[in-house]
Amino acid sequence: DIVMTQSPDSLAVSLGERATINCKSSQSVFFSSNNKNYLGWYQQKPGQPPKLLIFWASTRESGVPDRFSGSGSGTDFTLTISSLQAEDVAVYYCQQYYTIPRTFGQGTKLEIK
Amino acid sequence: EVHLVESGGGLVQPGGSLRLSCAVSGFTFSSYNMNWVRQAPGKGLEWVSYISSSGSTIYYPDSVKGRFTISRDNAKKSLYLQMNSLRAEDTAVYYCARGQYHLDYWGQGTLVTVSS
Numbered sequence: 001d002i003v004m005t006q007s008p009d010s011l012a013v014s015l016g017e018r019a020t021i022n023c024k025s026s027q028s029v030f031f032s033s034n035n036k037n038y039l040g041w042y043q044q045k046p047g048q049p050p051k052l053l054i055f056w057a058s059t060r061e062s063g064v065p066d067r068f069s070g071s072g073s074g075t076d077f078t079l080t081i082s083s084l085q086a087e088d089v090a091v092y093y094c095q096q097y098y099t100i101p102r103t104f105g106q107g108t109k110l111e112i113k
Numbered sequence: 114e115v116h117l118v119e120s121g122g123g124l125v126q127p128g129g130s131l132r133l134s135c136a137v138s139g140f141t142f143s144s145y146n147m148n149w150v151r152q153a154p155g156k157g158l159e160w161v162s163y164i165s166s167s168g169s170t171i172y173y174p175d176s177v178k179g180r181f182t183i184s185r186d187n188a189k190k191s192l193y194l195q196m197n198s199l200r201a202e203d204t205a206v207y208y209c210a211r212g213q214y215h216l217d218y219w220g221q222g223t224l225v226t227v228s229s
Contacts, residue, residue, distance in 0.1 A: 040215035049208055055215035097214040101174035102160035
């Protein structure tokens, strides 16, 4: 199984500042035949289901604010929130869909400093 | 508007069975692959099963293989998860989610509690 490891486990950032969450996979999730990284990012607020933010590592889902961006390739990925807003307080998960079983990172809890 | 609504959760004793349902609307259900994902209380997300649009391809992780069965009825626009031989560690909120790869729509979830 591919193990997804996120860092840090929790993060406190001031409003308007940049937040960066890292995700590392135990093996590459890059498929060379289509040049895609099989990696997604989700946001989960308390009492709500997860919401897709980013897919194929860097493609923003429709309706997601452009302050959210994804980057990386192979085994190392980053979710960046360029200017933290109060409504961004949540737990963030990465997920690989390169192989079965699909696996998620353990989550990163983002709070306001 | 896309909607996924899970039902069928509840309290069940260890070793018991439960069948979850997910009713969908707002998209052509028969064209989409579907999944179940669970979340134990206060814990992270765990993918539980996948079924292709036609039902011909099905996957499970080892943690539920042989105990859980995913199925679908495209005419009824519904997804199912039959859970047998339930264990305390199966206690979780179970979500149905749409997608072959990334999961773009999720239901609100249904809580399954396995306890004596």
